[in-house]
Amino acid sequence: GQNIDQPTEMTATEGAIVQINCTYQTSGFNGLFWYQQHAGEAPTFLSYNVLDGLEEKGRFSSFLSRSKGYSYLLLKELQMKDSASYLCAVRDDNYQLIWGAGTKLIIKP
Amino acid sequence: IAGITQAPTSQILAAGRRMTLRCTQDMRHNAMYWYRQDLGLGLRLIHYSNTAGTTGKGEVPDGYSVSRANTDDFPLTLASAVPSQTSVYFCASSDSAGGLETQYFGPGTRLLVL
Numbered sequence: 159g160q161n162i163d164q165p166t167e168m169t170a171t172e173g174a175i176v177q178i179n180c181t182y183q184t185s186g187f188n189g190l191f192w193y194q195q196h197a198g199e200a201p202t203f204l205s206y207n208v209l210d211g212l213e214e215k216g217r218f219s220s221f222l223s224r225s226k227g228y229s230y231l232l233l234k235e236l237q238m239k240d241s242a243s244y245l246c247a248v249r250d251d252n253y254q255l256i257w258g259a260g261t262k263l264i265i266k267p
Numbered sequence: 268i269a270g271i272t273q274a275p276t277s278q279i280l281a282a283g284r285r286m287t288l289r290c291t292q293d294m295r296h297n298a299m300y301w302y303r304q305d306l307g308l309g310l311r312l313i314h315y316s317n318t319a320g321t322t323g324k325g326e327v328p329d330g331y332s333v334s335r336a337n338t339d340d341f342p343l344t345l346a347s348a349v350p351s352q353t354s355v356y357f358c359a360s361s362d363s364a365g366g367l368e369t370q371y372f373g374p375g376t377r378l379l380v381l
Contacts (some may be wrong), residue, residue, distance in 0.1 A: 161352055161354070162290070162309060168306075191369070191370075199374070199375075200354060200372035200373060200374050200375055201310070201357070201372050202372070203369045203371070206369065244309070245309070247309075247310075249368075253368075254312060254325070255310075255312070255370065256309075257309030257310040257311070258309050259308055259309045260309065
């Protein structure tokens with residue numbers, strides 16, 4: 159079966175750094191996506207990795223290791239507005255997205 | 268309109284009733300999708316359409332039907348609603364012309380079936 163695992167909830171302090179991990183087992187791999195979802199809102203695109211390595215975009219970076227079936231999202235200089243759920247999704251051989259349940263990130267002052 | 272709109276925003280529905288959730292996009296994207304999101308679970312694909320005139324079944328299609336008469340609209344119909352269809356429904360679209368194919372989401376419809 160196909161499976162995406164991420165921690166259910168994490169807590170971090172404003173101004174700090176947090177790493178959200180995602181491991182996956184899917185039928186094929188055609189890219190990994192990270193989305194942000196604020197409570198009661200729609201998911202919005204954050205990052206995309208298809209090759210191994212780190213992709214940096216401002217305060218957010220995403221890393222991929224295809225051999226390990228592993229990715230992480232790194233958030234630096236945390237702000238209160240970063241409190242949200244972070245969704246990991248993998249595009250499989252059928253070019254459909256398989257979604258993790260999301261990691262709820264709580265930022266404390 | 269800019270992006271994807273969904274209607275209604277929320278709905279309370281009696282079990283056994285028929286309901287159509289509407290989704291319209293103005294980005295001229297080829298592909299459109301319907302997901303449901305339930306607490307503790309990832310987004311689950313109900314149906315999708317790679318281009319106008321074609322549709323396909325996702326992970327959880329039972330009890331739902333879709334149509335894609337044109338590029339912009341992708342309605343989702345519950346023929347006879349059941350309480351297990353209580354969920355938040357998201358419509359999404361992507362440009363399947365190749366490359367990144369990022370999915371863009373509508374604001375969602377919150378459905379309660381009693």
